[in-house]
Amino acid sequence: MKSHQIDVRIYYEDTDVGGVVYYANYLRFLERARTEWLRAAGFELSDIQRDMQAVFVVRRVEADYHLPALLGNLVTVTCEPRHVGFSKLVIDQSVRRGDELLLGAVVTLAFVSAGHNKPIPMPKQLRAAMQ
Amino acid sequence: MKSHQIDVRIYYEDTDVGGVVYYANYLRFLERARTEWLRAAGFELSDIQRDMQAVFVVRRVEADYHLPALLGNLVTVTCEPRHVGFSKLVIDQSVRRGDELLLGAVVTLAFVSAGHNKPIPMPKQLRAAMQ
Amino acid sequence: MKSHQIDVRIYYEDTDVGGVVYYANYLRFLERARTEWLRAAGFELSDIQRDMQAVFVVRRVEADYHLPALLGNLVTVTCEPRHVGFSKLVIDQSVRRGDELLLGAVVTLAFVSAGHNKPIPMPKQLRAAMQ
Amino acid sequence: MKSHQIDVRIYYEDTDVGGVVYYANYLRFLERARTEWLRAAGFELSDIQRDMQAVFVVRRVEADYHLPALLGNLVTVTCEPRHVGFSKLVIDQSVRRGDELLLGAVVTLAFVSAGHNKPIPMPKQLRAAMQ
Numbered sequence: 153m154k155s156h157q158i159d160v161r162i163y164y165e166d167t168d169v170g171g172v173v174y175y176a177n178y179l180r181f182l183e184r185a186r187t188e189w190l191r192a193a194g195f196e197l198s199d200i201q202r203d204m205q206a207v208f209v210v211r212r213v214e215a216d217y218h219l220p221a222l223l224g225n226l227v228t229v230t231c232e233p234r235h236v237g238f239s240k241l242v243i244d245q246s247v248r249r250g251d252e253l254l255l256g257a258v259v260t261l262a263f264v265s266a267g268h269n270k271p272i273p274m275p276k277q278l279r280a281a282m283q
Numbered sequence: 284m285k286s287h288q289i290d291v292r293i294y295y296e297d298t299d300v301g302g303v304v305y306y307a308n309y310l311r312f313l314e315r316a317r318t319e320w321l322r323a324a325g326f327e328l329s330d331i332q333r334d335m336q337a338v339f340v341v342r343r344v345e346a347d348y349h350l351p352a353l354l355g356n357l358v359t360v361t362c363e364p365r366h367v368g369f370s371k372l373v374i375d376q377s378v379r380r381g382d383e384l385l386l387g388a389v390v391t392l393a394f395v396s397a398g399h400n401k402p403i404p405m406p407k408q409l410r411a412a413m414q
Numbered sequence: 415m416k417s418h419q420i421d422v423r424i425y426y427e428d429t430d431v432g433g434v435v436y437y438a439n440y441l442r443f444l445e446r447a448r449t450e451w452l453r454a455a456g457f458e459l460s461d462i463q464r465d466m467q468a469v470f471v472v473r474r475v476e477a478d479y480h481l482p483a484l485l486g487n488l489v490t491v492t493c494e495p496r497h498v499g500f501s502k503l504v505i506d507q508s509v510r511r512g513d514e515l516l517l518g519a520v521v522t523l524a525f526v527s528a529g530h531n532k533p534i535p536m537p538k539q540l541r542a543a544m545q
Numbered sequence: 546m547k548s549h550q551i552d553v554r555i556y557y558e559d560t561d562v563g564g565v566v567y568y569a570n571y572l573r574f575l576e577r578a579r580t581e582w583l584r585a586a587g588f589e590l591s592d593i594q595r596d597m598q599a600v601f602v603v604r605r606v607e608a609d610y611h612l613p614a615l616l617g618n619l620v621t622v623t624c625e626p627r628h629v630g631f632s633k634l635v636i637d638q639s640v641r642r643g644d645e646l647l648l649g650a651v652v653t654l655a656f657v658s659a660g661h662n663k664p665i666p667m668p669k670q671l672r673a674a675m676q
Contacts, residue, residue, distance in 0.1 A: 161446075163442070163445060163446050163449055164299045164300065164301065164305060164445060164449070164459070165305055165307065165445060165446075167299045167300035168295045168296070168298045168299060168300065169295065169298035169299065169300070169302050169303075169353075169354050169594070170295065170594070170600040170659065171300050171659065171660050172300075172602070172662075174295060174296055175572060175576070175602075175603040175606070176296065176569045176570065176572035176573050176576070177569065179568060179569035179572065180425070180427045180569050183426060183427060183568070184423075184425050184427075187425055187426070196486050197426070197485060197486060198484065198485040198486035199486075201485070201562070201563070207563045209563070209565070209568075209610070209613070210568040210610050211609070211610050212607075212608065212609050213568070213606060213607070213608045213610075214605075214606070214607050215605065215606045216604070216605050217602070217603050217604050217605065217606075219662065220602070220662060222300075222460065223300050223459060223460040223463070224458050224459060224460035224461075266563065266564065267564055269565075269612065269613060292577075294573070294577050294580055295576060295580070295590070296573045296576060296577075301463070301469045301471070301528065302528065302529055303471070303531075306441060306445070306471075306472040306475070307438045307439065307441035307442050307445070310437060310438035310441065311438050311556070311558040314437070314438070314556060314557060314558060315554075315556050315558075318556055318557070327617050328557070328616060328617060329615065329616040329617035330617075332431070332432070332616070338432045340432070340434070340437075340479070340482070341437040341479050342478070342479050343476075343477065343478050343479065344437070344476070344477045344479075345474075345475070345476050346474065346475045347473070347474050348471070348472050348473050348474065348475075350531065351471070351531060353591065354590060354591040354594070355589050355590060355591035355592075397432065397433065398433050400434075400481065400482060426561045426562065426563065426567060427561070427567055427569065429561045429562035430557045430558070430560045430561060430562065431557065431560035431561065431562070431564050431565075431615075431616050432557065433562050434562075436557060436558055438558065484562075485562050
């Protein structure tokens with residue numbers, strides 16, 4: 153599971169009156185790609201929450217906005233793990249439209265017990281699937 | 284608690300590339316007004332969820348969109364109970380900008396056990412506060 | 415183009431602390447299905463806005479919430495025109511999870527000049543493609 | 546206009562099934578605070594877009610998520626300019642709940658011609674009001 157990518161269509165809901173995708177909404181797209189990356193690795197976030205009482209929470213986002221996505225665009229959102237720790241993940245992500253880099257991001261996540269915000273070790277098979 | 288109203292400022296997040304507030308977002312404003320109506324009556328939704336393991340869920344929305352709200356507008360969102368049943372609420376709501384009616388809505392809610400979607404009776408003091 | 419359907423995956427962004435999809439977000443799904451229905455008919459909303467200076471605006475929503483969608487669900491969102499007028503559309507829509515009807519809706523739209531909220535006739539080929 | 550702050554109430558729309566505010570939604574709060582900071586300085590974003598055909602676009606976000614905001618919380622969102630350039634703004638922002646720092650962020654914005662994503666100089670009186 154070195155990396156993963158998904159396609160995202162831009163709808164009215166994603167845009168704002170400035171004519172482009174609203175800046176917070178790119179973070180929704182990034183999270184969809186991370187979710188699909190885990191699903192492709194065999195893990196469902198809903199199972200993780202129910203069975204392990206655990207969730208991934210974002211600890212840090214660095215995002216550089218290069219070019220705006222527009223209504224109707226089909227963009228590609230990528231997800232590539234840079235570091236897989238015991239309870240910490242660092243992931244390189246991007247949003248592209250064909251050859252154009254629209255957004256680059258580094259997202260740091262922690263695996264925590266649901267409702268407690270306290271880091272706990274990821275199960276071995278989850279870590280293995282990510283590497 | 285016959286009725287309640289709140290002011291809502293329109294931000295970029297609320298708009299879309301069509302130049303107006305995105306149609307789904309009015310439902311967020313309606314819910315804010317219902318929440319503040321309950322708060323004014325002495326009830327916090329977070330307490331209700333934690334202490335009673337119960338949530339209000341929307342069963343039906345009828346919304347008529349008359350005029351669009353625009354970036355920077357300060358709109359008034361109203362909430363007036365039409366019917367307070369044992370586990371069912373019917374609420375008349377509106378979004379206004381000064382004298383103009385932007386949106387009128389009737390929202391039907393059920394009081395259900397959290398995670399089960401099964402109607403349960405509202406506590407007596409909650410019903411009393413709504414009437 | 416009698417009807418159209420799309421699949422929508424439920425992500426964290428769609429849910430709320432009540433454990434289910436937030437009620438306003440179903441309207442985002444309905445709009446995605448309408449957009450894809452038009453795309454399948456050969457029309458892009460972004461082209462319509464740019465070339466015709468026109469947008470579809472929602473005039474009325476009636477939505478019945480039967481069962482909640484949950485994190486990780488793959489739901490089907492349908493779109494079936496009930497009435498295609500000169501500047502008015504009435505569309506039957508639903509959100510389903512397998513055999514279960516989660517939400518049924520009737521959405522009325524108007525075709526208006528962008529920025530003016532004034533109904534204008536849809537181009538003939540657009541109306542034809544919808545019927 | 547050294548700094549500005551606003552209060553934001555957390556509603557269901559802001560939360561997710563993990564029980565906390567969804568990570569992208571803090572960026573909506575940050576933008577509300579920036580908008581109110583400009584309004585307090587005498588500038589409306591809608592006027593800027595209409596009269597100057599210009600918009601502020603976000604170029605970079607660095608956000609550190611320390612503690613989650615919860616349903617019903619009243620949080621304070623701050624906005625303090627670190628650098629006011631000719632077409633570039635760097636702003637320190639935070640989300641606090643009483644004494645607790647929930648989120649710290651540095652947001653870089655550019656002033657661009659609407660629809661072109663090309664930096665243009667901010668009007669003198671706008672820059673002056675920010676400093």
